[in-house]
Amino acid sequence: MHLLLQLSLAASALASAIPAKRLSVANSTIGPYVAPGTEYLSLPDPEFPIKFTQRHSSFANPGYISAVQPLNVQDLSTMVKSFNKKNLRYMATGGGHGISTGFARVQNAIDIDLSKFNTIDLDVEKNLVTVGAANVLADFADSYTGPERKSVTTGNSPCVSAIGATLGAGVGPMQGLHGLMIDSLRSVEMVTPGGDVVTASQTENTDLFWAVRGAGAHFGIVTRATYAVYDATNRGEHVNADFRFDSDAQLGLLNLLKDWDSDEVFPREMAVSVTFSYDHVAKMPTISVSAYYFGSYEAARPYLQKLVDLKPIHWRNETLGWNGMTQAAGFGQTFAKACVRGRYTTHFSAGIRQTDPDTWASVLAKFTDWSAARPWFKGSIILQRYNAKVTQQVPAEDRGAYPGEILGRWSTYDGPNHDVEVREFYQPLRDAIYRTSGFASPQVYVNYAHGDESPEAWYGPSLSRLRLLKQKYDPQNRFGPGFPVSGKPYIIRGQPY
Numbered sequence: 001m002h003l004l005l006q007l008s009l010a011a012s013a014l015a016s017a018i019p020a021k022r023l024s025v026a027n028s029t030i031g032p033y034v035a036p037g038t039e040y041l042s043l044p045d046p047e048f049p050i051k052f053t054q055r056h057s058s059f060a061n062p063g064y065i066s067a068v069q070p071l072n073v074q075d076l077s078t079m080v081k082s083f084n085k086k087n088l089r090y091m092a093t094g095g096g097h098g099i100s101t102g103f104a105r106v107q108n109a110i111d112i113d114l115s116k117f118n119t120i121d122l123d124v125e126k127n128l129v130t131v132g133a134a135n136v137l138a139d140f141a142d143s144y145t146g147p148e149r150k151s152v153t154t155g156n157s158p159c160v161s162a163i164g165a166t167l168g169a170g171v172g173p174m175q176g177l178h179g180l181m182i183d184s185l186r187s188v189e190m191v192t193p194g195g196d197v198v199t200a201s202q203t204e205n206t207d208l209f210w211a212v213r214g215a216g217a218h219f220g221i222v223t224r225a226t227y228a229v230y231d232a233t234n235r236g237e238h239v240n241a242d243f244r245f246d247s248d249a250q251l252g253l254l255n256l257l258k259d260w261d262s263d264e265v266f267p268r269e270m271a272v273s274v275t276f277s278y279d280h281v282a283k284m285p286t287i288s289v290s291a292y293y294f295g296s297y298e299a300a301r302p303y304l305q306k307l308v309d310l311k312p313i314h315w316r317n318e319t320l321g322w323n324g325m326t327q328a329a330g331f332g333q334t335f336a337k338a339c340v341r342g343r344y345t346t347h348f349s350a351g352i353r354q355t356d357p358d359t360w361a362s363v364l365a366k367f368t369d370w371s372a373a374r375p376w377f378k379g380s381i382i383l384q385r386y387n388a389k390v391t392q393q394v395p396a397e398d399r400g401a402y403p404g405e406i407l408g409r410w411s412t413y414d415g416p417n418h419d420v421e422v423r424e425f426y427q428p429l430r431d432a433i434y435r436t437s438g439f440a441s442p443q444v445y446v447n448y449a450h451g452d453e454s455p456e457a458w459y460g461p462s463l464s465r466l467r468l469l470k471q472k473y474d475p476q477n478r479f480g481p482g483f484p485v486s487g488k489p490y491i492i493r494g495q496p497y
């Protein structure tokens with residue numbers, strides 16, 4: 001029996017509420033669709049949470065009726081072609097950290113789990129590293145930390161897929177030094193929406209290479225990606241400093257962030273993430289700051305001193321290998337939180353070029369009052385600051401589809417019954433931030449977006465070219481449900497959202 005047939009059977013089994021089947025191992029009788037040994041399940045199945053990558057957030061999740069783990073790129077190519085022929089719905093899972101209202105539109109679908117694409121290859125002579133679709137940012141950061149004292153440009157969160165982050169742009173603390181992850185991307189191996197295996201780079205399939213750097217989830221499935229590797233700054237060591245403040249420090253901190261809006265003042269070697277939350281136990285707002293400096297403590301000290309001058313409740317700093325940055329950040333707590341799976345988390349974000357302290361003070365006052373009245377709400381407002389000079393200096397012909405700069409805002413709450421309330425609260429706040437963002441129209445980093453913004457906000461001036469490429473490569477619109485270039489309205493649980 002073909003895998004394809006079995007997957008279709010799984011769909012009808014679910015529809016008639018027959019209990020799920022065991023984990024099956026495909027064998028040679030599966031024929032042309034999958035390689036022998038390919039694992040797949042019909043869902044639900046108790047093996048699914050154990051053997052397949054689970055989603056970080058349960059907000060607006062895709063609805064799967066089966067899941068399959070292609071063994072290699074040929075296997076994946078055959079599957080995509082077969083699923084297309086049968087008009088089956090599917091979506092790839094890399095690190096499972098994507099969140100979008102748009103995923104809720106993917107129902108009765110096959111989860112193409114990329115866990116088997118998990119190899120990392122170093123090319124020490126050419127200063128390149130190639131990672132698979134399943135390798136997360138922590139693997140990527142650890143890939144090149146031997147005596148060569150090299151580094152790669154990675155993101156903030158250890159459990160996001162390196163390729164998943166790159167497909168949106170890939171922001172992270174080393175952005176000031178080496179730019180976004182897309183700025184270090186040299187080539188990708190991918191299966192196109194039509195199922196062909198191709199390489200895309202500055203010399204091959206150049207239109208696809210442009211498109212994957214900012215709108216990558218739209219143009220097929222990237223199986224492997226090759227990145228530039230750099231000589232590590234400060235012999236591979238960086239300073240990690242964490243601060244906790246009470247609300248008395250808020251105004252001083254906002255003014256400091258305003259000073260740091262300038263890339264001439266905020267150093268390339270530094271990155272800062274500021275988190276505003278409400279502590280329901282202590283019944284008070286809290287502020288924490290994680291600062292990274294890719295250089296010596298002496299060089300970092302003048303910048304850290306500005307934070308110390310704001311009188312933190314406590315703070316610490318340590319010097320450690322650059323690849324330990326995400327594990328150390330947030331007093332060692334960030335790693336654990338960012339890697340949890342299955343929480344009800346979403347984010348409402350806005351890209352900003354500048355900090356307007358008055359707008360922020362008003363937003364934070366509303367956030368505090370609103371949070372205090374709702375014990376079920378565990379939200380934060382996170383402001384990330386990177387030096388954008390390197391990214392802006394990338395010549396236009398070498399840039400990808402990614403248009404803007406970013407800020408992230410996140411919230412975790414207890415389930416769909418509060419969706420409307422949370423959204424009604426966040427929307428005007430987001431609008432207020434947009435108005436003083438320094439952008440002429442709303443901009444949002446697509447990987448941090450909520451899903452209800454517009455394609456213009458996600459893709460900016462790249463949109464018209466993306467739409468043309470979409471017609472060329474994915475006319476059936478099978479890919480990129482999270483942030484569609486068409487901008488169709490969203491429906492969640494049968495209701496317009």
Ligand SMILES: Cc1cc2nc3c(=O)[nH]c(=O)nc-3n(C[C@H](O)[C@H](O)[C@H](O)COP(=O)(O)OP(=O)(O)OC[C@H]3O[C@@H](n4cnc5c(N)ncnc54)[C@H](O)[C@@H]3O)c2cc1C
Pocket residue numbers: 056091092093094095096097098099114133155156157159160161163164165166167168169170171172216217218220221222223337338339447448480481482
């Ligand atoms: C806790 C947390 C921290 C984050 N930190 C950062 C950060 O520091 N920097 C940053 O830039 N972003 C960050 N993000 C955003 C993250 O980059 C995006 O959510 C990204 O889409 C996650 O990719 P994934 O493969 O892990 O997720 P998935 O949910 O598996 O995939 C997300 C989307 O991409 C598609 N996709 C996944 N893999 C592939 C592939 N190989 N080829 C084609 N399509 C694919 C999926 O089909 C889906 O549409 C963070 C997100 C979370 C939840």
